Amino acid sequence: MSKKKYSAAIKDVIAEEMRADSSVFVMGEDIGALGGVFGCTRGLQQEFGKERVRDTPIAEAGYVGTGIGAALTGMRPILDFMYLDFVYVAMDQLLNQAAKLRYMYGGRASLPLVIRGQQGIGRGNAGTHSQSVEAFFTHIPGFKVAMPSTASDAAGLLRTAIRDNNPVMFIEHKALYATSEEVPDDPEFAIPFGQAAVRRQGKDVTIIATSLMVGRALEAAEKLAAEGIEAEVIDPRTLLPLDLDTLLHSIEKTGRAVVVHEAHKNNGVGAEIASQIMESGFKYLDAPVVRLGAKPCTLPFSLVLENAVVPGVEDIHTAAKQVCYK
C-alpha cells in the first residue's frame, strides 16, 4: 500500500496499464507537457512519448470520433476530458456512435474505450465547468458509468475500465483530486463494476451517495449518530451496472432510504435509483424514498449561491431525519 492522492492514483494506473498493454494510449487536450490541468497524466508523455500520450487540438468531437475508430480496429484508447462539461461538444460521437455501434452492428464489433475526466463544483467555474453529466450516459444504453469517490476506488475502478471491452464513462471529481488514502500497489488491483461499497454501517436509515456526496453523507451520519440515528452510507461506485442487491439488502434492514447526488435532482440518477428501490423493495420501506440533488438552475458562479444549489451536510442530515419521522 502507498498513500496517494486521487489524481496520482489515476496517473499511476494509466501508466501501469500502458506498460502492460501496447494497445492502450491516451488522447486529450493539454495532457502532454502540462500533464493535464489536474496532473492526471503528469510525466506520462516523458515516459511513453508523444505517440501514445497524444495532445489533441481543441476538437472534442474530432478526437472522440478518432478514438472510436481506433477502438474498432484493435486499440484501447483513453480519451481525456479536461472538464466533462465538454462532452456536450462531442455528444453525437458519444451517444449516437460510441454507445450504439456495437449493438447496431449486431454485436460484431467492440469498443474498448475509456472517456475520463472530472466534473462538479469546487473551483468557482460556474455553469459550463461545474456540471454533473452522468445521467446522459446512464440513459442511453451502451455505456458503463463509474464514479469513484476515493483514491483507492479511482485506481481499482480505472483498471477495470481500461480492461473492459465497452465504452466506459469514468467520472472523477475535481474536489476529490487532492484527497488521499492508502492505495494497493498490486498492478492487478481492480474493483469489479457493479459492486457497491458500504462506507458506514447503520441500522436506521440507508444513505446512498455518489462521488463528492459520499463524504458529505458520512459527515451527516456522524451528526445523526450523535442524535441516536445510525445511518448506513452506501457508495454505488458504478451507476451502470448498478448494484441494486447491496442497496436492497441495506434497506431490508433500515426500511428507509435517502439518495443524494450533486447532479440536478430533476430527472437525475437518484430518480432511477429510488424507482428501482420501490419496484424491488417496496415491502421493506417504512417511508417514501427521499431524493437530494442540485436545485433546477444552472450552477452559479458565486460560492454562496453554489452552496445554495448543491446538497450540503445539513440537507442530508435533515432528509435522513425526515425519513425516520424525527
Place this chain on the structure above:
Amino acid sequence: MDKQMILQVYDTMLTIRKFEEKALHLFEENKLRGSVHLSIGQEAVAATVGAYLRKDDYITSTHRGHGHAIAKGARPDKAMAELMGKETGYCGGRGGSMHIADVESGNLGANAIVGGGIPHANGAALSAQLRGTDQVAVSFFGDGAANEGIFHEVLNIASIWNLPAIFICENNQYGMTTAVDSVTSVKDIAVRAAAYDMPGEVVDGNDVFAVEKAIKKAIKRARAGEGPTLIEAKTYRWKGHWTGDPEVYRTREEVEEWKQKCPIKRLEEHMQEKKILSEKQITEKHQEIDTLIDEAEEFALKSPEPDPATVLDNVYDEGEN
C-alpha cells in the same frame, strides 16, 4: 487499369446497380421498410476505390452505403437480408440499410448521421499508424457532410498527425433536397484540403479511370506515410434522396442529362471499343448479376426474423479482454 481490374470494377458496379434496383423494387412491394437511400448513378466511385483497397484496409460509409459495402466485399445476400431486418443480415437486423458493417472485412460501418463516420476512418488510420502497419483508411461521405464541423476537425487532425487517411467526398449535387452550391462556400469542396495542408483533387466521379488515377495516388501517399488526401468525386444520384422523395428541387431535364453520363454505360462502351467484352458478353454479364441479385432476394426473403428474446443481446461485450 488492366483488363482484369476493369472487369472487376465493372462487375462491382453492375452488382451495386442491380442491388439498388432490387432494393427499390422490394421497397415498392412493401418487403422492405425504413429508410432506403440508393446510390444508382454513383457506382463508379465505390467500385473503383474498393478495387484498389486491400482486404485489410478500412472504409467508413454513409446512409447511402450499400455500394460501399459491396465494393469492400460485402455479399449481396447478407446485405439484402440486413435491409429486410433479418437475422442473417450483416447486423442481424439491428442496423438496417443505414448501418451495414462488417468490421472483420474492414467495413467499419455505414453511418446514418451525416459526417458521423468520418472520424472513425481517421481513428482506423491512427490505429494503423500506431500498430506500425501500412493499412489505409478511406472515409466516404457526401457533399452535405463537408459542411459539418466534424469534417473540418478530422481533416485537421489527420493532417497534423500525418495519418494514412483518404477522405472521399461524393458530391452528388444535393444534400437531401438542398443544392450543394446554395449552402457551400466553395465551388469545389476539394479546395478545402488547402486549409488542412493536404492534397485535394476534383475528379469526374462517373469516370472509373479518373477515380482510379486519384485513388492510386492517394493510396500510394498514405501507405508511404506521407499523409492524408481529400478527393472530391463529382457525381449524381439518379433517384430521390429517399424512396418517396417528390423531387421538387430539380428538373427532369437535369436528371436526364446526368443519366447520359451513366458510369456503367461509359465503361461498357469503353470495353466494347477496346474489345475487352463484346455486346453479347455484356448481356451475359447482366444476366449473371441478375441471377446473383435474385438469389440474394430469395435468401433474404427466406431468412428468419430475429428472435425477440435476443433483443437485449450485445448491448455490451462481456467477453474477456
